[in-house]
Amino acid sequence: MKNEIFNNQVKVVYSFAELINTAFEGTQNAICWERNLEGDFKEIVSNLKLKDNITEVFAEDLLALELSEKGSKARKIILDDLQSLTDFGASPSLNLLKNYDRDDEFDFISTDVYSYHVDRSPIGTDTFLCTYYGASSDILPNDQAILKILIPEIREKLKELHDGSEEDFExxxxxxxxxxxxxxxxxxxxxxxxxxxxxxLAVDHPQQKVLPCIHRAPIENDGEYRLLLIC
Structure with a gap:
């Protein structure tokens, strides 16, 4: 069953050109450039310095690292990914992550990235991401999730929180x-x-022809940072 879900939601490709040129269609709202890469990404993580819970890593930071042959292979892969996405017109960011901030303001609904969510943009765009090291994200078929604001008990609590007119609620x-x-x-x-x-991953925007991809950040493994490219 899982393979059927994968085939229905995910299109697998084998090059960067395919990744950026393949159209989303039907129930497919995620495209995966499947790769079996050599290189020691753990070595890179071990040599980077975490300044905050989320630390952006720049190309010059990577180039300044003294690495083994396997670490150097991993570095080249990351630099090539950053350059390919930049040449495509995206704005990739490489992050060393301890954890994201949690949204614990309300006990009945969360809006942090650990909650299943979709991305929204006023312009046509897509979300690109790659986890090189650490826990990796999940996606969910759209028909296997329900919008939280449609769950009656959550909706009622949000109406109480809003405390305004029905017209302004949406x-x-x-x-x-x-x-x-x-x-x-x-x-x-x-x-x-x-x-x-x-x-x-497909994003909710005015020109989008498929449903946006539902995804979430993972709970990090104890004592382990994540190395994530995202844009």
């Missing part, structure tokens, strides 16, 4: 990003994005 949900978050159904089967694969 705007309130959108302004606070409540309308981007999903609850997985009981029998849902998330797809883990794995390590070193470069992914392109």
């Amino acid at each position: 705007s309130f949900l959108k302004e606070n990003y409540f309308d981007l978050h999903f609850e997985p159904k009981p029998d849902s089967q998330p797809i883990n994005l794995g390590l070193k694969n470069l992914w392109r």
Whole structure:
């Protein structure tokens, strides 16, 4: 069953050109450039210095590292990915992650990246991401999730929180990003994005012809940082 879900939601490609030129269609809203890469990405993580919970790593930071042959291979892969995405017109960011901030303001709904959510943009764009080291993200088929604001008990609590007119309620949900978050159904089967694969995920924008891809950040492994490219 999992393979069927994977085939229905995910298109697998084998080059960067295919990744950026393949169109989303039907129920497919995620494209995976599947890669089996050599190189020691753990060595890179071990040599980088975490300044905050999320530290952006620049090309010059990577180039300044003294690495073994395997570490150098990993560095070249990352630099090539950053350059390919930049040449494509994207703005990639390489992050060394301890953890993201948690949204614990309300006990009945969360809007942090650990919650299943979709990305939204006012212009046509896609989300690209690759986890080189550490825990990797999950995506979820759209028919295996329910929008949190449609769950009656959550909706009622949001109405109490809003304490305004019915006409303004939908705007309130959108302004606070409540309308981007999903609850997985009981029998849902998330797809883990794995390590070193470069992914392109559909975003909610005016020209989008497919449903946006539902995804979430993983809970980090104890004592382990993540190395993530995202844009």
